[in-house]
Amino acid sequence: MRMNRRRFLTLAAAALSGPALGAGPRAITVTDMAGRTVELAAPPQRIVLLEARDILTMSMLHPDPARLVVGWAAVERIDSDDLHSAYSTGFDIALVGRQTPETVSLEGLISLQPDLVVATAYMAPGNGAGALSERLAELGIPVLFSSSFSNDAAGKAPSPLEELPRLMHMWGAILDRRREAEAFLTFHQQKIERLQKRLAGAAPRKTYFEVGSLYDDCCWAVGRDIWGTLLEAAGGRGLDAASSPWVAKIQLEQLLAEGADVYIATGGGYANTTRPAIGPGLPEAKARAGLERLTGRPGFHLLKAVERKQVHGIWTGLITAQPLNLLFLEVAARWLHPDRCHDIDPNETLAELNRRFLARPIAGPCWVSL
Known part of the structure; x- marks a missing residue:
C-alpha cells in the first residue's frame, strides 16, 4: 500500500512539473528583416x-489585425x-509616438504591457x-x-521586391498565418x-x-534605391541628374533639360491641402484637380511630359x-x-487583393491621370 502511494505521488509530481500536452502557449521563433532571430513565448x-x-x-494575413495592436x-x-x-474604429490603440524616433514615448509604450514591439x-x-x-x-x-534600412543609412538599400518574401514570412510566423503568407506570395x-x-x-x-509632390515646392526626384528600383521594375528609369540613393533635389532648368517622357506625382490623405489628395476614399475629381495644380507650377507647362499629357499621380501607400x-x-x-501592358489591369488586381487577402478593403482612387 505504501509503495503504491509513493508511486502515485512520484507520478503526480512528474505530471505537474513536466509540460502538459496541448496546454499552454506555443513558443515561436521569428527571423526579422534585420536578420535577427527572436523567440516569442x-x-x-x-x-x-x-x-x-x-x-x-x-x-x-490576419482577418482582424487591429485586435492585436495596442x-x-x-x-x-x-x-x-x-x-x-x-483599422482604429472600435479599438483602443494608443499613440506612442509621431513620425520621428525622438517622439517615441518609452514610458507610454511600456505602460501598454506589450508582448511584442515591431520597429523599423x-x-x-x-x-x-x-x-x-x-x-x-x-x-x-x-x-x-x-x-x-532607413534613408539615413549608407550603402545601397535592398530591393523591395526581393525583400517581400522575407517580410511576409516574418509576419506569417508572428501571426501564426504561414499558409496565408504563402498564398499571398504565390x-x-x-x-x-x-x-x-x-x-x-x-x-x-x-x-x-x-x-x-507639393504645390509650393519643386523638384524632388526619386533616386536609385527603393522608389527608383520599383520604377525600373515597371519599365521606367529615373532622371540622369538623380544619382543619389533616395531622393534628389533637381533645379527646374535641369528638369526641363532632362526631357522626361512621363511625369508621375505622389499624393495622399495627410496634409492634402499642400499636395494632391490621392488615396483611398478621396474624391477622384479632387485628386485630378491636384494633379492639374501641380502642372501649373512655374515652368511645368514646358515639360515634355506635360505637353504630351503624360501626367499621372499615385497614392504614396503603393510604395511605402x-x-x-x-x-x-x-x-x-x-x-x-x-x-x-494593355491587358494588365491594376483595378482587377486591387479587387482580388480586397477579395482574397485584405482584412479591410482598399477603395480608390489609388492612382489618377490627366
Whole structure:
C-alpha cells in the first residue's frame, strides 16, 4: 500500500512539473528583416507598431489585425484617413509616438504591457543595438524589425521586391498565418512574372517620378534605391541628374533639360491641402484637380511630359506598403508601356487583393491621370 502511494505521488509530481500536452502557449521563433532571430513565448496578442502602416501588411494575413495592436506610432504615414479609421474604429490603440524616433514615448509604450514591439531601422535606430531596443530587452519585451534600412543609412538599400518574401514570412510566423503568407506570395509572384514577360526587351522610359509632390515646392526626384528600383521594375528609369540613393533635389532648368517622357506625382490623405489628395476614399475629381495644380507650377507647362499629357499621380501607400508595390508596378507599367501592358489591369488586381487577402478593403482612387 505504501509503495503504491509513493508511486502515485512520484507520478503526480512528474505530471505537474513536466509540460502538459496541448496546454499552454506555443513558443515561436521569428527571423526579422534585420536578420535577427527572436523567440516569442507565444503568438503575440498585444503588439505595438512603431510604424503604424505595418498594419496594412498584417491585414494581408490576419482577418482582424487591429485586435492585436495596442499601440502605434507614425499614423500619419498610413497617409489615408479612410484606412486609419477602418483599422482604429472600435479599438483602443494608443499613440506612442509621431513620425520621428525622438517622439517615441518609452514610458507610454511600456505602460501598454506589450508582448511584442515591431520597429523599423528609422524609428528605432541600431537594428536591435540602439537605446530603445536595449531598454525593451532589459524589460523582457521582444523587438522585431519590419525594415532594416532607413534613408539615413549608407550603402545601397535592398530591393523591395526581393525583400517581400522575407517580410511576409516574418509576419506569417508572428501571426501564426504561414499558409496565408504563402498564398499571398504565390499570387504576387504570378502577377510579377506576367508583368516581367510583358516588359521583356522594352526600352526603359525616362520618368520624372516625384517624391513629395507639393504645390509650393519643386523638384524632388526619386533616386536609385527603393522608389527608383520599383520604377525600373515597371519599365521606367529615373532622371540622369538623380544619382543619389533616395531622393534628389533637381533645379527646374535641369528638369526641363532632362526631357522626361512621363511625369508621375505622389499624393495622399495627410496634409492634402499642400499636395494632391490621392488615396483611398478621396474624391477622384479632387485628386485630378491636384494633379492639374501641380502642372501649373512655374515652368511645368514646358515639360515634355506635360505637353504630351503624360501626367499621372499615385497614392504614396503603393510604395511605402510593400505588399501594395504590385499595384504601383502594374499601373506604372501601363502608363509607361501601354502597347505591351494593355491587358494588365491594376483595378482587377486591387479587387482580388480586397477579395482574397485584405482584412479591410482598399477603395480608390489609388492612382489618377490627366
